[in-house]
Amino acid sequence: MKIAVVGATGLVGTEMLKVLEERNFPVRELLPVASEKSVGQTITFKGKPYQVVSMADAIAARPAVAIFSAGGSVSKELAPRFAEVGTVVIDNSSAWRMDPTKKLVVPEVNAYVLTPEDKIIANPNCSTIQMVVALSKLHEAYQVQRIVVSTYQSVTGTGKKAVDQLMQERAGTAVTSPAYPHPIDLNVLPHIDVFEENGYTKEEMKLVKETKKIMGDDGIRVTATAVRVPTMGGHSEAVNVEFARDFDLTDVRRLLSETEGVEVVDDPANNRYPMPRDAHGRDAVLVGRLRRDETQPNTLNMWVVADNLRKGAATNAVQIAEYMLKAGLIK
Numbered sequence: 001m002k003i004a005v006v007g008a009t010g011l012v013g014t015e016m017l018k019v020l021e022e023r024n025f026p027v028r029e030l031l032p033v034a035s036e037k038s039v040g041q042t043i044t045f046k047g048k049p050y051q052v053v054s055m056a057d058a059i060a061a062r063p064a065v066a067i068f069s070a071g072g073s074v075s076k077e078l079a080p081r082f083a084e085v086g087t088v089v090i091d092n093s094s095a096w097r098m099d100p101t102k103k104l105v106v107p108e109v110n111a112y113v114l115t116p117e118d119k120i121i122a123n124p125n126c127s128t129i130q131m132v133v134a135l136s137k138l139h140e141a142y143q144v145q146r147i148v149v150s151t152y153q154s155v156t157g158t159g160k161k162a163v164d165q166l167m168q169e170r171a172g173t174a175v176t177s178p179a180y181p182h183p184i185d186l187n188v189l190p191h192i193d194v195f196e197e198n199g200y201t202k203e204e205m206k207l208v209k210e211t212k213k214i215m216g217d218d219g220i221r222v223t224a225t226a227v228r229v230p231t232m233g234g235h236s237e238a239v240n241v242e243f244a245r246d247f248d249l250t251d252v253r254r255l256l257s258e259t260e261g262v263e264v265v266d267d268p269a270n271n272r273y274p275m276p277r278d279a280h281g282r283d284a285v286l287v288g289r290l291r292r293d294e295t296q297p298n299t300l301n302m303w304v305v306a307d308n309l310r311k312g313a314a315t316n317a318v319q320i321a322e323y324m325l326k327a328g329l330i331k
């Protein structure tokens, strides 16, 4: 299969190439695409060198699939041009996620919504993906009513500039090109993306809106606080979820263990709970610190951790392509 990876030289794009290789996706011809300044650069895929090509050349090559991680404006302009030549676009930006004509997909949760007519598919935001994976079977069993989520998001979610800022702050060297308005080392920033009129950030509203769309229930009430923390391995989330029906913690643990993509790590007596260090480089969504919220009925607290570059972005996108290939939605 001819496949384009748009944004191939960025943190997520690089991870996409890694995941395609690890999962042995049937790539017959690879088109690594990046901005004009990167055209001609060489990247390695499956031990072979590939030259970065321009967007125009990639569109002209009519790939079967184009996996994007190149920002919303690039995707808004160029995803339709790939779709026009018959390419199926899986886009990691926020450009298409809330478009009512586009599907927003986490394969373990709602792959069934995909049809042969879908030519631009949106990959959800990383902090949304890990949460809805953890909630999927619990929603089926107990019906989620309300979610209060606080996130602790790795600097890798911002990109290379942020990682560089953290490393430079740690090394005590000058921060050459700050990604944040404040120091991030030994600090936390309750500010991810821009603030909106209602006082929430775009990142927080993504959790609110995307969760409803993916879980197919606009009645689910979600409120979020998204925080940037100086970690590298992945995003962590404290999730308080109120259900319509009561639950038994043993059943919750069983349902989570039976959820595709989830690993239950919950043995506080032996200091065992999910941590970004343990999620880094893996696709599993780690869930632990399971306990009843004793302040109100039918409500569960849990702690959810996943590598935001993998299941939170690259792996989820590749899994969408795998599903579509298997379902005959990609030729």
Ligand code: 2RA
Residues within 6 Å of the ligand: 125, 126, 127, 153, 154, 156, 157, 158, 192, 203, 308
């Ligand atoms: C972040 N989820 O962590 C956003 C975008 N990757 O910054």
